[in-house]
Amino acid sequence: MEKPVQIRKITARLERLSLEDVSSIYNYISNLHPLIPINEESYEKGKADFLEETKEKSKETYRAYKRVICQFEESTKERKEKPWEMTSENIEIFFRNCNRKQVSQPVIKQTEAALSSFYRYLSGKYQIENPFDGKTGVNWLNPSPKTKNHEKPDIDPIFNKTSKPKKSNLTVASD
Numbered sequence: 001m002e003k004p005v006q007i008r009k010i011t012a013r014l015e016r017l018s019l020e021d022v023s024s025i026y027n028y029i030s031n032l033h034p035l036i037p038i039n040e041e042s043y044e045k046g047k048a049d050f051l052e053e054t055k056e057k058s059k060e061t062y063r064a065y066k067r068v069i070c071q072f073e074e075s076t077k078e079r080k081e082k083p084w085e086m087t088s089e090n091i092e093i094f095f096r097n098c099n100r101k102q103v104s105q106p107v108i109k110q111t112e113a114a115l116s117s118f119y120r121y122l123s124g125k126y127q128i129e130n131p132f133d134g135k136t137g138v139n140w141l142n143p144s145p146k147t148k149n150h151e152k153p154d155i156d157p158i159f160n161k162t163s164k165p166k167k168s169n170l171t172v173a174s175d
Helices: 005-016 019-032 040-057 059-078 088-100 105-125
Strands: 154-156 161-163
Touching: 040 059, 040 105, 059 088, 059 105, 088 105
Parallel strands: none
Antiparallel strands: 154 161
16 A cells, blocks of 8 residues: 555655754754753642642542542652652552552542643653553553452542442343
8 A cells, every 4th residue: 555645755854864853853842842850849849730730620630639649649658769750660569559459440540540641741841751651541450350258348548439339230030
């Protein structure tokens, strides 16, 4: 299958770029929006800015994101890690710990949404790698099928809510 004309033209232009050209383009773009080095102070400022922007959009989202970030920071302190130095491996450990605590799948999804939004925001303004790059939508729990001993209400530690398992409305017909 032949490439459309527009793609062929762009490809030809890119192939003519030298390493020097690519380097000068990179430098030009970097100077337009230089990233701020990340440390504890800039992390705290970035967190405050992120939460303020979130608050302007929705107070419910603000409260949920703030609670998730605080829980996550407590978790990093327990493991003697710094939240501004997270890697994808650190994030996987965090979610495995949530699995051990039997945090529900919907809470995991909310936690992932909050933290991935937060780190995406930070990586846009600071010299920080987003530990969620390429990781969103991952099944962090890899849950096993529910057994009878899981039928008691779970306390979701992140959102401090009790969630009861849903009862099935299916009945078995007898002959």
